Amino acid sequence: MSGLDSLGRVHFLGLAGVGVSAVARLMLAAGVPISGTDAKELPVLEEFRAAGVPVRVGYSGQNIASVEAETGSPITTVIASSVATAGNPEYDAAAAAGLRLLHRSEGLAACMADHQAIAVAGTHGKTTTSSMAAMMLDVAGYQPSFAIGATVAGFGTNARLGSGQWFVAEADESDGSLLNYTPQIAVVTNVEPDHLDHYGTAEAVEQVFIDFTERIRPTGALVLCLDDAGARALLQKVREPLAAREVRILTYGTTAEADLRVSEITPEGTGLTATLHWPGHSPWPLELPSSPGEHNALNATAAVGAGLAAGLGLSEAAGALAWFRGSSRRFELTGEANGVRVIDDYAHHPTEVAAVLSAAQGAASGRVHAVFQPHLFSRTRDFSAEFGQALNAADTAVVLEIYPAREKPIAGVSAHLLGHPVLSRSEAVAAVVAAAEPGDMVLTLGAGDVTALAPQILTALQESTG
Numbered sequence: 001m002s003g004l005d006s007l008g009r010v011h012f013l014g015l016a017g018v019g020v021s022a023v024a025r026l027m028l029a030a031g032v033p034i035s036g037t038d039a040k041e042l043p044v045l046e047e048f049r050a051a052g053v054p055v056r057v058g059y060s061g062q063n064i065a066s067v068e069a070e071t072g073s074p075i076t077t078v079i080a081s082s083v084a085t086a087g088n089p090e091y092d093a094a095a096a097a098g099l100r101l102l103h104r105s106e107g108l109a110a111c112m113a114d115h116q117a118i119a120v121a122g123t124h125g126k127t128t129t130s131s132m133a134a135m136m137l138d139v140a141g142y143q144p145s146f147a148i149g150a151t152v153a154g155f156g157t158n159a160r161l162g163s164g165q166w167f168v169a170e171a172d173e174s175d176g177s178l179l180n181y182t183p184q185i186a187v188v189t190n191v192e193p194d195h196l197d198h199y200g201t202a203e204a205v206e207q208v209f210i211d212f213t214e215r216i217r218p219t220g221a222l223v224l225c226l227d228d229a230g231a232r233a234l235l236q237k238v239r240e241p242l243a244a245r246e247v248r249i250l251t252y253g254t255t256a257e258a259d260l261r262v263s264e265i266t267p268e269g270t271g272l273t274a275t276l277h278w279p280g281h282s283p284w285p286l287e288l289p290s291s292p293g294e295h296n297a298l299n300a301t302a303a304v305g306a307g308l309a310a311g312l313g314l315s316e317a318a319g320a321l322a323w324f325r326g327s328s329r330r331f332e333l334t335g336e337a338n339g340v341r342v343i344d345d346y347a348h349h350p351t352e353v354a355a356v357l358s359a360a361q362g363a364a365s366g367r368v369h370a371v372f373q374p375h376l377f378s379r380t381r382d383f384s385a386e387f388g389q390a391l392n393a394a395d396t397a398v399v400l401e402i403y404p405a406r407e408k409p410i411a412g413v414s415a416h417l418l419g420h421p422v423l424s425r426s427e428a429v430a431a432v433v434a435a436a437e438p439g440d441m442v443l444t445l446g447a448g449d450v451t452a453l454a455p456q457i458l459t460a461l462q463e464s465t466g
Contacts, residue, residue, distance in 0.1 A: 003113025004032050007077045007100075010107070011064060012036035013090055014081030015055065016044045019172070022147040022159035023079060023107040028053065029161035030111070035067045035075070037090055059084070061093035076100060079107040082175050083406060105177030108147055108169060112181065115145060115167035118306050119181045121212055122189030123173070123205075123230075124352050125299045128291065129189055130170040131327040132303035137166055139320035140312055144168055150346075153290075153325040166310060171212070173205070178212050185309045186216045187223045187302050191230030194349055194379070206234065213238045218245045221309035223302060227253035250309055252301045254294075260308065262286065262301040265294050267362040270333065270341075272297055276304060278314045287322040292331065293359025300324075331359065334454040337461035339438025344454040348375040348447035350386035356445065357393040366439030369432045370394035371453060373446030374402045374418065377410040384417035391420055394443075396435050398423045403448025429453060433460045 010027055014020045015036030021044050027034055028051060035054040038045060045055050054070050056063045064075055078094040079102045085091060094101060102110075120130040127149045134146035135154060143164035149172070151158050171178035171186075174194075191209050213222055213234070222242060225231045235249070242249060252260040261277040271289040274297045278284070288300055300321050307317030326332060329346040336342070341364070347356045353372065360368045372391060374380040380387070380402050391397040399415045399422050415422045423431060432442050442461075444454045 003110040004030055007032060007110065009033045009035070009071070009073055009075045010077045010079055011067060011075045011094070012079050013059070013084035013088065014038060014104075015048065016042040017081045018149050018158060019104045020079065020081045023104055023111060024048065024053075025157065025159040026111040026145070026147060026161050027107070033071070033073065035071070037063050059088055059090040061089040063090050064093055064097070064099075077102060079104060082177070103177060103180070105172070105180040109180045109182075111145075111147070111161075112167045112169060116165045116185075116310075117181060117183040118166060118168045118185045118187065118310065119171040119178065119183035120169070120187040120189070120302070120306075121171040121173055121178050121209065122187070123192040123194050124349060124355070125189040125295065125302070126170045126172070127327055127346070128296065128330050129187060129299040129302045130168050131330075132300055132321055132324050133187075133306050134168040135324045136303055136307050136312075136317055136320040137164070137168065137310070138162075139323050140307075140316050142166055148327065150327040150329060152327045154323065173208055173212075176208055179208065179215060182215050182217055184217050184220045185223065185306050186213060186220070187306050188212075188231050188234065189225055189299065189302055190228035190351075191234050192349070192351060206230070209234050210237055213242060216242070216245075216247050218247065221248040221250055223250045223252065223305040223309055225253050225298060225302065226251045226255050226258045227298060248309065250305050252305045253298065260301060260305050262297050265297045267292060270363050274300075276301065276314065276318055278308070281314050284314050284318050286318050288324060289322065290326045290331075291324065292363045293355055295355035296331075296359065329451060331356065335458045337458055338436075338464065339440075340436045340461050341441045342454050342458045342461070343441060343443045344451050345443060345445050346447055347445045348379070350383050350390045353387065353445055354390040354393060356443065357390065360441050360443055361393065364439065364441035366437060366441070367395035367435075368393075369435055369440060369442045370397040371400065371428045371432060371442070371444045371450065371457075372397065372418075372420075373400040373448045373450035374415050375447040376405055377402055377407050377413045380415065380417060381410055381413045388417075388419040391418065396432070398428050398431050400425060400428060400446075400450060403446065403450070405448065425453060429456050429460050432457060433464055436461065
C-alpha cells in the first residue's frame with residue numbers, strides 16, 4: 001500500500017478513541033509497525049496488546065523513547081487525535097524530536113490512498129450511512145475496507161482492511177478533517193449548523209461542504225439528499241463546478257425530484273420497509289430489520305445511491321441491506337425487561353433527537369420515555385430551544401446536566417435552558433422506571449456518558465415489581 005510506505009514506525013496518540021483506533025487497526029492489518037498511548041486504560045487497549053502492539057497509558061514526554069527502546073526501532077511518524085495536540089507532553093516531545101506529525105484523518109487518507117473511496121459526510125447520519133454502505137458492499141461480495149465511527153453489527157469492529165478496491169469512510173466535518181480525503185464517491189446526507197465552537201458561523205459550515213465536493217476525483221460522483229434544505233442549497237452552488245470536472249450527481253430522497261426515490265416507508269417491528277424507485281427499473285423493496293424511522297430510510301437510500309454510483313445494480317444494493325443490523329449507539333437495543341425496551345442512541349443535535357424520537361414513536365406499542373444528556377456547553381447554548389422542542393416528541397423527558405467533553409463551563413449555560421426536568425443520574429433512572437409500563441420504550445440519548453445509564457435502567461426494570 002503505497003500510501004503507507006513512507007510512514008515507518010507509527011505511534012498513535014489517543015489510541016483508544018474510535019477514530020484513532022480505526023486507523024491503527026487498518027495500519028496494523030497492512031503490516032505497519034505501530035504503538036500508541038491513551039490517557040486512560042480502556043478495553044480497546046487490551047485488544048492491541050494482544051496483537052503485540054506496545055501500549056502506554058498516560059501521556060508522557062518519555063513514552064516515545066520508551067517504545068523505541070522496547071522495540072529496538074525508531075518512531076518516524078506520530079498520528080494524533082483532535083484532542084492530543086500542542087500542549088500534550090507526548091505531542092510536544094514528538095514535535096521537538098522532528099517527527100512527522102499527522103492528524104488522524106491524514107493517517108486515514110494514507111490508508112485509503114490505493115483504493116476507490118466512498119466518503120460519507122453530513123451533519124447527521126454519517127455513521128449509519130457508512131455502516132450500511134460497508135455492509136452492502138460486503139454482502140454483495142466486494143470485500144470493502146472501511147473506517148467508521150462506531151462498531152458495526154455483523155463486523156464486530158469499526159475498521160477493516162479488505163481485499164477489494166472500495167474503501168468506505170465516515171468523513172467528519174466537526175474539525176474540518178473531511179477535507180483530507182479525495183473520494184471517488186462523496187455522499188452528503190444533510191448540511192445544518194453544528195460544531196459552531198469550531199466554525200463560528202453557519203456560513204463557515206456550509207463552506208466546508210462546498211470545499212469537500214471540490215475534493216471529489218474527476219469523473220467521480222456526488223450522492224446528495226434533496227429532502228434536506230442545506231444539501232439542496234449546496235447542490236445549487238456546486239453543480240456547475242462539478243459538471244466541469246465530469247462529476248456525476250445522483251440525488252436521493254422522498255421528493256419526486258430525486259433521481260433515487262424512497263416511498264411507502266412503513267414501521268415494521270424495530271425496523272421498516274420501504275420502496276425504492278430508480279429510472280429504468282421496476283420499484284424495488286427495501287427492508288431494514290433493525291433501523292426504524294424515516295431518517296434511516298433516507299440513510300439506506302444514500303447507501304444504495306453510493307452503491308449505484310459504484311456500479312452495483314438496484315436489486316444487488318438494496319437487497320444487501322436486509323442483512324444490516326445496525327451500529328453501536330444508533331438505536332441500539334440494550335435489552336428488554338417487564339415488556340419495556342431500553343434503547344441507546346448517540347443523538348446529540350436537535351434534528352437527530354427529533355428523528356430518533358419519531359422513530360421510537362413508530363416502533364413502540366406504548367409510550368416513549370427519554371433521558372437526554374446535552375453534549376457541550378456551546379451546543380446547548382446555541383440550540384437550547386430546539387432541543388427543548390425536539391424532546392417534546394417524547395411522552396416523558398428528563399435531562400441530565402451537560403456533558404462538557406473538551407469545553408469549560410459557559411456562564412449562564414446549563415441543562416435547565418432546555419425547559420425539561422433536570423435530574424441526577426440516579427433520579428433519572430428512578431423516574432423512567434417508575435413511568436414505564438409494558439409496551440413502552442425508554443431511550444438514553446446523547447454523545448456523552450449517558451450510555452452508561454441504559455444498562456442501569458434495564459437492571460432497575462428487571463428488579464422492579466410494578
